[in-house]
Amino acid sequence: MKMKGKWTKFCPKCGKTTDELFESVCKECFTAGINLIDPEQMNVTISKCKHCGGYFKGKERTSIEDAVVDSVRKELKRKCSGKINELKIDLIAEEDRTRAVLNVRTEIKGVELEETGEIEVFFNTGLCETCNRIASGYYAGIVQIRADDRFPMEEEIALAEKIAYSVLDKSDFISKETTLKEGLDIYVSSIDCGRKISRGIVDRIGGSFSESSKLYGRKDGRNIYRVSFSVRLPEFKEGTVLRIGDKTISVVRMIKGKGIECVDVNTHERVLLRKQETKKLKFQ
Ligand SMILES: [Zn+2]
Numbered sequence: 129m130k131m132k133g134k135w136t137k138f139c140p141k142c143g144k145t146t147d148e149l150f151e152s153v154c155k156e157c158f159t160a161g162i163n164l165i166d167p168e169q170m171n172v173t174i175s176k177c178k179h180c181g182g183y184f185k186g187k188e189r190t191s192i193e194d195a196v197v198d199s200v201r202k203e204l205k206r207k208c209s210g211k212i213n214e215l216k217i218d219l220i221a222e223e224d225r226t227r228a229v230l231n232v233r234t235e236i237k238g239v240e241l242e243e244t245g246e247i248e249v250f251f252n253t254g255l256c257e258t259c260n261r262i263a264s265g266y267y268a269g270i271v272q273i274r275a276d277d278r279f280p281m282e283e284e285i286a287l288a289e290k291i292a293y294s295v296l297d298k299s300d301f302i303s304k305e306t307t308l309k310e311g312l313d314i315y316v317s318s319i320d321c322g323r324k325i326s327r328g329i330v331d332r333i334g335g336s337f338s339e340s341s342k343l344y345g346r347k348d349g350r351n352i353y354r355v356s357f358s359v360r361l362p363e364f365k366e367g368t369v370l371r372i373g374d375k376t377i378s379v380v381r382m383i384k385g386k387g388i389e390c391v392d393v394n395t396h397e398r399v400l401l402r403k404q405e406t407k408k409l410k411f412q
Pocket residue numbers: 139140141142143144153154155156157158
């Protein structure tokens with residue numbers, strides 16, 4: 129009868145002799161007992177805004193891929209103390225559900241493991257912070273677009289609006305626009321956003337802007353201000369050629385409080401445009 133060596137161990141589960149035991153079983157039995165990707169136990173739920181369709185990690189806007197990777201990592205860490213060497217995720221969006229095929233390489237107690245499996249991705253839908261603020265009509269400032277001794281042209285207003293939307297950051301929004309006979313008011317989500325819009329308009333169309341703040345209230349012991357940005361579009365200079373209806377006119381002078389004196393380029397007839405008529409002017 130052959131004697132077993134003094135230090136020879138055997139696996140109590142499969143009976144195999146082995147030099148190394150992991151949690152008192154052999155390597156094969158140890159790895160066979162690990163089931164990292166268990167669809168029943170993994171909860172991958174992503175925050176999604178039902179209004180803008182954005183995906184979020186906490187308050188931070190992210191892509192669906194990043195949100196899923198983040199959530200899967202957290203779930204894996206919860207199940208095993210080992211380190212995740214590699215994680216590959218393929219998202220499969222179907223009509224009524226989203227599946228994720230996972231491939232994970234981990235190392236637990238020095239043993240390398242690779243596992244592939246599939247889980248379902250769930251969504252927690254609500255309104256994100258930005259959409260919630262839009263819905264409640266929140267604004268921090270107003271950009272007031274006006275012109276000196278005339279009303280802004282419809283073309284200028286359209287251009288100003290286009291500029292306003294083009295400079296918005298992801299977290300900025302326009303909560304309201306009010307058209308007035310003398311111009312346009314744009315209600316914006318942040319003071320910085322109001323400043324960017326005002327500067328953008330002045331850079332493109334000309335004129336100038338100034339800002340003034342008004343105490344609006346207090347929050348968490350701090351004063352909250354609302355800022356008005358007064359954008360003044362430029363006067364028309366003598367010789368500026370514009371169109372109105374089927375006429376082409378040249379500006380002679382601005383008449384304070386009254387309007388613009390012009391001359392018809394073709395007939396040389398004098399044309400006086402009242403303030404409210406200046407809206408209909410068009411660039412050449
Ligand atoms: Zn074993």
